[in-house]
Amino acid sequence: MNAWTSYRLKDFIPFTAEVYFRLLERMGETFWPLHLLTLALGAATLVLALKHRPRIACLLPAPLWAFVAVAFFFQRYAELNWAGGYVAYAFIAQAVLLVVMALTGWGMDNEPRATNPPVAIGIAITLFGLLIMPLMAPLSGGSWYQAEVFGIHADPTAVTTLGLVLIMLRGFALWIAVIIPALWLVVSGLTLQVLDSSGAAVLFGVLAIALVGLVWKSIESRR
Secondary structure: HHHHOOOOOHHHHOOOOHHHHHHHHHHHHHHOOOOHHHHHHHHHHHHHHOEEEEEEHHHHHHHHHHHHHHHHHHHHHHHHOOOOOHHHHHHHHHHHHHHHHHHHHOEEEOOOOOOOOHHHHHHHHHHHHHHHHHHHHOOOOOOOOOOOOOOOEEEHHHHHHHHHHHHEOOHHHEEEEEEEEHHHHHHHHHHHHHHHOOHHHHHHHHHHHHHHHHHHHHHHHHH
């Protein structure tokens, strides 16, 4: 027991901030201008979700989760941290889950959008993941290639998906769909905290707001 209690969180992060942010930069350098396509897919998903087309909207992000699993976690992150491979499988599982939901229609929310506060929270989170997160690195002095983009990097993919499922889903299906994105944001937030990055507070803030939306929507669904 004493051996385990001697470990601290930073003992489980086997890389420095410089190495981690260089990894993000390599993703940007390697796959530009694919960013434009993934952002367009994200925007299209949001529009479809708001136009009561949740099944198609649920399907579009699925290949992006699989892409991040392979390109980010299997091929790059796993070189820094042995747990990267396991996270990759989780991202693939999320891709499969989105496809299954799209094909079966399980948990789709067809309620009116305009007067639904949890959906408004979902829209705000989605727009934050699509539009604000890519600007955070450049505005804080980093390279534009360090800009984290939905469908290319893990964090904005998880954040944007959290917002989208708040719009598209309801009930038990909604809670199932947020497990993997939320768990990744916890892991990433703790990692950034160890690396002394202000991004940790951002991710934890998004999680807190998303939880409010989840609980609110669950209460409304039971009425």
